[in-house]
Amino acid sequence: MKKITIIGATGHIGLPLSILFANKGFKVIGYDINSDNVKKANKGIMLFKEDNGLAEFKKARKKNNLYFIDKPSDEMKNGDFLITVGTPVDEFMNPDLNQLKKCINSILPYLNSKSLIILRSTVFPGTSEWLKSYLLKKKIKAEVAFCLERVVQGKTFEEIKNLPQIVAATSQNAKKKAANIFKHISKKIIFSDLKEAEFSKLFSNAFRYIQFAISNEFFMIANSAGLNFEKIRKITTDGYPRAGGMPSAGFAAGPCLFKDTMQLMASNQNNFNLGINSMLVNEGLVLYLIKKLSTDYNLSEKNVGILGMAFKSECDDIRSSLSYKLKNNLNRLCKNVFCSDPYVTEDKSLYDLNYTIKNSDIIIIGAPHKIYKKLNFKNKKVIDIWGMTNIENSKI
Ligand SMILES: NC(=O)c1ccc[n+]([C@@H]2O[C@H](COP(=O)([O-])OP(=O)(O)OC[C@H]3O[C@@H](n4cnc5c(N)ncnc54)[C@H](O)[C@@H]3O)[C@@H](O)[C@H]2O)c1
Structure with a gap:
């Protein structure tokens, strides 16, 4: 059984993804620092409105391969990681990578050269490459992929299966590994380079924001x-x-x-x-x-x-x-x-x-x-x- 740790697993992106992968037979460890939400998720409480979310959550829980934790644990070892923590902008309208840095630092002991870290959060261009070099400085040769989230909030379970998944990574091998994970929940994989994928996500959201502004x-x-x-x-x-x-x-x-x-x-x-x-x-x-x-x-x-x-x-x-x-x-x-x-x-x-x-x-x-x-x-x-x-x- 493939093992994946989803970080930010009780968030708006992390929870639906945890459920989706569990329903596809992955062993899913949902890690989130929000202890209250971790407790609720372990009781099967759907934390926010997602069409069909509760039914999918119930199905996933029956498989007994999904659970949530509020502290990193040895259980995470020898599996892949998918990061969905927040990536806000700070008071200067500049990217604030604090959540990302904190979560990476917290999982360092569980990473090795075989680990794949998939960034799902929307990131500032260059963040995926920064992460790879940050890990190298810590003497960890893990691979990094960026696989953007494009579903509209509230419609994850309906949309995800029909949306092509853009996959980019630090090596061909990492691209293949990430694609092998996402092929379980996506119909079509589109390969791309890291920065192109990072810009693609920002262009999509800015495009939508500009469209609303026109009207x-x-x-x-x-x-x-x-x-x-x-x-x-x-x-x-x-x-x-x-x-x-x-x-x-x-x-x-x-x-x-x-x-x-x-x-x-x-x-x-x-x-x-x-x-x-x-x-x-x-x-x-x-x-x-x-x-x-x-x-x-x-x-x-x-x-x-x-x-x-x-x-x-x-x-x-x-x-x-x-x-x-x-x-x-x-x-x-x-x-x-x-x-x-x-x-x-x-x-x-x-x-x-x-x-x-x-x-x-x-x-x-x-x-x-x-x-x-x-x-x-x-x-x-x-x-x-x-x-x-x-x-x-x-x-x-
Ligand atoms: N909400 C959307 O519709 C949407 C769509 C596409 C992309 N995104 C991107 O996905 C990312 C997450 O967005 P969201 O709406 O799910 O945010 P969210 O705040 O709902 O979820 C983030 C979760 O990460 C957890 N977290 C924070 N720091 C952590 C740490 N160090 N270790 C473990 N868990 C930690 C938080 O407790 C929270 O539950 C952002 O980058 C966002 O831009 C969101």
Whole structure:
């Protein structure tokens, strides 16, 4: 039985991967420093919302080849390693490799020249080669591969089997080894060089972030002209493939798009005009909305409700969610701000949906969860940039 240690195994990327590999017959050791989550994972608790996640987790647990630990152990020896720890940017918008360094240092005693370390975290270009030389300095001749994660959060089990897996590594042998691992969960393997693969991931996320920024800027232009962007987008894209990829406007945030756009910018000595301007537009959309509300209403007399605190629809993850930027700003200006989300469990300050609607004069959709489509807002003012409740609500 192939053995793999997944590091960051209770995280959003690590847990689904641990389950997937266990279901394919690997012996999976899930290592994560978050002891509470390790305990929960060992009880079979699915830690966050993933379509079909609990069913897949149950299946994996029945195989008895998956368990979680919060400290490195000898069990890890003579197996491969897959790293999924966070790779944020720091206060200077530069890559912060602290989590990565700490996790590598913690597994050093369990590595040898036969070990393969697969980086799954999204990394700053050059990190895979840095890791190889870092290990060499520690007299460990382990191989390093970079195999990027491309699934959309929440849809791992549905998407992963159909997405080609890009595989890059420090040697041909390591590429082959990594491909042999990923062929169990991916339909197609695409081989690449390390830096090309690292850039590919950053380009993908920055591309998406820029696409959202285009629509968000169009939204603000249309809205300032007194027009409804969503209506314009609908007639523009209807039967017209060249505009087909134009997304609706809306809050573009979350744990990856912003920070990976910033990583890409940092990798090019801060020369990434589209990236930085996309950040200003996407983050600025919230400020535009607040400015418009302050002009139209005396907010100090208004109760405002925000529906949807997750960073995107059908998701329970609030990391870098712009709904919180909206909430924090409105808190300074409004009589009261009530927030609600049917999926978010970690924020105890949230209100029940009906309470939020009942007690708010103005309701803002913060994340377009499908359940909001059919709500009765009882003639209250609804602001819904996506236009999912009613297309008229997307003009603010
Ligand atoms: N979330 C996504 O949709 C997504 C998609 C593609 C790529 N990525 C990338 O994957 C990486 C992880 O993202 P995530 O959303 O899963 O983050 P996460 O915070 O949900 O998970 C990271 C996990 O690593 C653990 N960890 C941190 N330091 C550790 C250490 N020293 N040893 C062991 N465990 C440690 C944390 O406790 C946490 O559980 C990032 O590089 C991210 O950019 C994320």
